[in-house]
Amino acid sequence: MDVWVDILTPKQVLYFWPVVEKLRDKGHEVLVTARRYEQLDWLISRINLDIKVIGEFGGETLYGKLLSSTRRQLELLELFREDKPRIVLSSGSIEASRISYGLGARHILASDTVHSPVNRICVPLSELILTPRFIPIKEWLRYGAKKGMIKRYRSLDPVAWMKRISTFQESYMEIDLPENYILVRTPESKASYILGKGLEEVIKLINIITKLEEYSIVVLTRYREEANLIREKLPKGIIIIEKPILAIPLIKKASLVLSGGGTMTQEAALLGKPTIMFYPGKLPAVHRFLARLGLIKRIPPSMLHRVPYIAAQLLSEKSKSKLAAKAEKLMRTLEDPAEFIYRYVNSLLT
Known part of the structure; x- marks a missing residue:
């Protein structure tokens, strides 16, 4: 086996999707694995990557995460009893980095989440770190990385899929949205680097922005329990999208984006x-x-009480025009992260 790619989140499906296609087109044998996860299952069913689903998401507790990861590591290991991969590629999979080390394979960490605690394990077990150049090298060095193993691309990760997103056009055509709306994205409250933070802020924020009466409010949640809580605590009339869906089409139509999530913030900024x-x-x-x-x-x-004031500034025609021009200028200077990752992986195989 040439390459094993382990995927843990929806972002990682989109991030590695073109890399896998390029490697397979080159003739390399690529195994792609993922885990059962409420936010991930729908995207796996829509993308043609021949993904093998092993294990499941561990939930919101540290104990649950550790138990799920430990069980999944054993299940994944069985895949390599006869044939181990030459290269292992992940965006911070503890299971992938640990197995690659144990089997003597070369692990490549491709990530922009330098703040994630998984890096305490993944970085020391990696041969290369592929990451945006806008992340200071010293932030990776604190996990034990050496300068020579850090290879930086001039880009942000969403660029890898933003030009390819039309593939999923049918997945969001069914949503009926108002003409003028504010899009709110909940934080990833079950992530190991947040663990439960953010939902109270979302509820407080939505109560505050209801003062902007000329706009409807659309909330893109991550989990069913989030959606239920928001329904209980907030006035009727707020549109809640609780099923997983790609954010970019919603961002494009929105007047304003209020995001507690890292990826959607980048997407909105680049748009x-x-x-x-x-x-x-x-x-x-x-x-x-x-x-x-x-x-x-x-x-x-x-400082959430200041959001209506800042929103009013951002929604002026002059401000919107400047933002659009800045984003267009930045996008012209950014390279394709998927092509960058592909080149490095392919070079190690040839």
Whole structure:
């Protein structure tokens, strides 16, 4: 076997999808694995990557995550009893990095989430780290990385799929949306780097922005329990999208994006949409970069009351025009991350 790619999140499906296709077109044997996960299952069913689903998401507790990861590692290991991969590619899979080390395979970490605690395990077990150049090298060095193993691309990860997104056009045509709306994205409250933070802020934020009466509010949730909680605590009339769906078409039609998630913030910024990020943790490096360019505004949880004021500024015609021009200029300078990753993996196989 030439390459094993392990996928854990919807973003990683989109990120690695063109890489896998390029490697297979080149004649390499590529195994793609994923886990059962509420946010991931729908996308696996829509993308033609021949993905083998092994194990499941561990939920919101540290115990559950550890138990699920440990069981999954054993199940994955059985796949390589007869034939081990030469290259293992992941975006922070503890199971993939641990198995690659144990089998003597070469693990490549392709990631923009330098803030994730999984890097304490994944980075020391990796041969290469492929990452956006907008992340300072020192942020990877603290996990034990060596400068020579860090290879940086001039891009942001969503660029890998933003030009290819029309493949999934049919998946969002069925949603009936109002003409003027504010799109709210909940934080990934079950992620290991947040663990339960963010939902209270979402409810508080939505209550605040209902003052912007000329706009409808559309909330893109991640989990059923999130959607149920929002229904219980907020007034009727708010549109809640609880089934997993690609965000880009919703972003394009929105007047304003309020995001607690990292990936959707990047997508909105690159599309030139007025964007306010209310991420509950320390601002990641790629978002600090976007904030410096003026493509996003960051509001800490303690200052949510200022959102209507900042929103009014961002929604002015002059501001929207500037944002669109900045985003277009940035996109012209960014390379394709999928092509960058493909070149490195292919070079190690030839």
